[in-house]
Amino acid sequence: MEKTKISSLQFFSMLLLFQLGTALVVNVGILAGRDAWLAILIGMGMGSLLFAVYAYLNGLFPDMQPTAYLRVLLGKYLGTVIGIAYVVFFLNKASRDLMDGGLLVIASTLKETPLLIVNLMMILTVAYVLHKGVEVLARTAFIFLVVVILIGIFIVLLVLFSDILNLNRLRPVLGNGMGALLLSVYRQNYQFPFAEVICFVTVMPSLGHRKGGMKAGHLAILISGLILSGAIAATISVLGVDITERSVFPLLTMIGKASIADFIQRTDILVVMILIIGVFFKISVFYYASVMGMSDIFKIPYRKLLYPMAIVILLLSVTLAGSFTEHLAKGGKVLYMIDPVFFVAIPVFLLLVGFVHSYRSKARGQGRN
Amino acid sequence: MGRKCISGLLACCLLLFTLPGCWDARELNRRAIVSGIGIDHSDGGYEVSLQVIIADEISGKTGRGGTPTSVYHASGRSVVEAMRNVSREVPRLISTGQTRLIVISEEIAREGISGLVDFLDRDSDLRLSTKLYIAREGIKASDIVSALTPLGKITAYALVQKTDLAADELGANFAVEIDDVLRGLLSPGGGPVINGLNFAGSPEKAGDKGSLEKTKSAGVVVIDDMALFKGDKLVGWMNREECKGMVWMLNKMRKTVLLVKPEGDEEEITLEVFETSTSTKVDVSNPRHPMAVIKVKPQMSVREAGTEIDLRDSLALDKVEKAANVAIARKLESAVKKAQQMKSDIFGIAQQVERTNPKAWKRIGGQWEEIFPAIDVQYEVDSIIRNTQMRDRSYKYHFKKK
Numbered sequence: 001m002e003k004t005k006i007s008s009l010q011f012f013s014m015l016l017l018f019q020l021g022t023a024l025v026v027n028v029g030i031l032a033g034r035d036a037w038l039a040i041l042i043g044m045g046m047g048s049l050l051f052a053v054y055a056y057l058n059g060l061f062p063d064m065q066p067t068a069y070l071r072v073l074l075g076k077y078l079g080t081v082i083g084i085a086y087v088v089f090f091l092n093k094a095s096r097d098l099m100d101g102g103l104l105v106i107a108s109t110l111k112e113t114p115l116l117i118v119n120l121m122m123i124l125t126v127a128y129v130l131h132k133g134v135e136v137l138a139r140t141a142f143i144f145l146v147v148v149i150l151i152g153i154f155i156v157l158l159v160l161f162s163d164i165l166n167l168n169r170l171r172p173v174l175g176n177g178m179g180a181l182l183l184s185v186y187r188q189n190y191q192f193p194f195a196e197v198i199c200f201v202t203v204m205p206s207l208g209h210r211k212g213g214m215k216a217g218h219l220a221i222l223i224s225g226l227i228l229s230g231a232i233a234a235t236i237s238v239l240g241v242d243i244t245e246r247s248v249f250p251l252l253t254m255i256g257k258a259s260i261a262d263f264i265q266r267t268d269i270l271v272v273m274i275l276i277i278g279v280f281f282k283i284s285v286f287y288y289a290s291v292m293g294m295s296d297i298f299k300i301p302y303r304k305l306l307y308p309m310a311i312v313i314l315l316l317s318v319t320l321a322g323s324f325t326e327h328l329a330k331g332g333k334v335l336y337m338i339d340p341v342f343f344v345a346i347p348v349f350l351l352l353v354g355f356v357h358s359y360r361s362k363a364r365g366q367g368r369n
Numbered sequence: 370m371g372r373k374c375i376s377g378l379l380a381c382c383l384l385l386f387t388l389p390g391c392w393d394a395r396e397l398n399r400r401a402i403v404s405g406i407g408i409d410h411s412d413g414g415y416e417v418s419l420q421v422i423i424a425d426e427i428s429g430k431t432g433r434g435g436t437p438t439s440v441y442h443a444s445g446r447s448v449v450e451a452m453r454n455v456s457r458e459v460p461r462l463i464s465t466g467q468t469r470l471i472v473i474s475e476e477i478a479r480e481g482i483s484g485l486v487d488f489l490d491r492d493s494d495l496r497l498s499t500k501l502y503i504a505r506e507g508i509k510a511s512d513i514v515s516a517l518t519p520l521g522k523i524t525a526y527a528l529v530q531k532t533d534l535a536a537d538e539l540g541a542n543f544a545v546e547i548d549d550v551l552r553g554l555l556s557p558g559g560g561p562v563i564n565g566l567n568f569a570g571s572p573e574k575a576g577d578k579g580s581l582e583k584t585k586s587a588g589v590v591v592i593d594d595m596a597l598f599k600g601d602k603l604v605g606w607m608n609r610e611e612c613k614g615m616v617w618m619l620n621k622m623r624k625t626v627l628l629v630k631p632e633g634d635e636e637e638i639t640l641e642v643f644e645t646s647t648s649t650k651v652d653v654s655n656p657r658h659p660m661a662v663i664k665v666k667p668q669m670s671v672r673e674a675g676t677e678i679d680l681r682d683s684l685a686l687d688k689v690e691k692a693a694n695v696a697i698a699r700k701l702e703s704a705v706k707k708a709q710q711m712k713s714d715i716f717g718i719a720q721q722v723e724r725t726n727p728k729a730w731k732r733i734g735g736q737w738e739e740i741f742p743a744i745d746v747q748y749e750v751d752s753i754i755r756n757t758q759m760r761d762r763s764y765k766y767h768f769k770k771k
Binding site: 107108111124168171172175239240242243246253256257259265266 | 466498546551552725
């Protein structure tokens, strides 16, 4: 495969859209109730630390796929097993995000369209872009970032001028104490969506300028954290904590309330647009990560794997959960029971092994001199 | 060659999915647009009346000279079932995406609205910004949605405009939307307040197209005073004074008129309040017996002075301001008394306590129902008269000199 290059700005747009993706629209961090915005900010901090871990690992082997350096660090057998586990994990995430997107589109606009059809359209588009390569995906991300920013500015102005914000609804801050807040962070806020950037380790080898890329990555996490936190704070101050808590898609409900002079209203379709764009990149990157991993482990060309995997993801997305409730319940549990293994435990373990590895290779290098 | 053929065929097959357009698209000519919904009591359930817009009559050219709206009824054990039962009468898909008004009969409101609020909250077509109303006793919600309106074509939309206008100009009510009601239902020891609707004239004739052919309409729907809820049940109606006081308490007052009689004067002066703000402070240092201080700062202008008063004289203005302070405090007090008498914390004082003193709230929150009626409220009104419109004295001032 030819060497692809992604600029820092493109990497930034990919990461930003990836994180806003589903998190902006679905009910995120609401475990912390009124303090959800704080929980997201703390989660963002932890996500930034985890990203530094992932970036460090990439720094050890700048041109290698993670599945390749897993084998270097952990040996052939353990490395392969963990590599396959990651591939499956990414596949699962890709199909979950596909379902998220499909369900929202059905809930909000295409009420009677079967989930399979909505998901099929989505995965076909994603597969096509990935077939063209990750470079094309990165360029697409930059174009869509502009669209999302424009929509974002419009929504912010709309909410500010329609006089529906009541910041009092955010008070009392920390009414349930620090414990409840930290529990929420532990349960969901750092994993979703911040630690999910782990799948970008497969994109990092394609970066044109590694250092700039990492800076762009941290900046993207910071900005997305601020946007998500602001969005949930705005939603709670418009709807109140109770309605927000019970909403499946709070942002959508909140935008439904906004209107300027009965003239500019019903703009919730813009939110659906943001979700579709975000979900597109979420699925793409997870999908890309799993295909890259698989092609590296089993030595099968990347493009040959692409379409069969599309079918796997599509079928998984309609069979993983029978209902939205089941989908959310599973997602919520996985988030703090299984995800930390992949997001935190293994990477931190690799980090330690990586320290030893780099120390030993340095020592060996010196010995040779 | 063979491979190209197959992939070409495959692409054609895939295109078949996209070419028919949206899967479940229904164009406007296949939809019945509902502008307002009336919900009445029926045996063992709800009777739903849908005000459907007849587009042909609105656009004018293709009209048959009929009414601009038409009303369909059906009953069911739940609101959704009733709405589906309506489809026996309506030839098109009922879409509630443009609904802006929902009227509930007082009969239902007295028994409790919790049964139907979930539908309003959950439905994905109805927006949370849809406004809620209560049809006063003796009037059916179906009569309200059946009425015609002389100004504007669609009654539901005209009523929504009336609500906003009355809230802006008179200040005895404010628009209540679905999410306001939900928050009211959930506020501890409180309840929502919802606008009432009444008829000026006869309800039967208001739905008759003939009523539009007279200058004095035989029946017009008017915005009435507001209904006070305790939990999900209507417990009483406020009068005009209490309504104004409540709007003021909630800091939703924009403009209003105020009649005062300054000390030593015989005639009343009419003031217009054009800017005002209210702040509430609750002191729970004695948790059994909280104290609340309401501070109001209205700015006014003189609109009518049928007396010999000299408004160039700042001492005279002071007197008017003092009289205004008393008058406003009386309104606020009447609203608070009414709410305390009904034991319903419609002002959200509970939330105020929770916000400012979460620890104290944890202790006393459980007994708020007993505490609320015993709250001591003080009113501090500081009126300022900013201008006197186009004249400083009334023409009557000259009679005084003689």
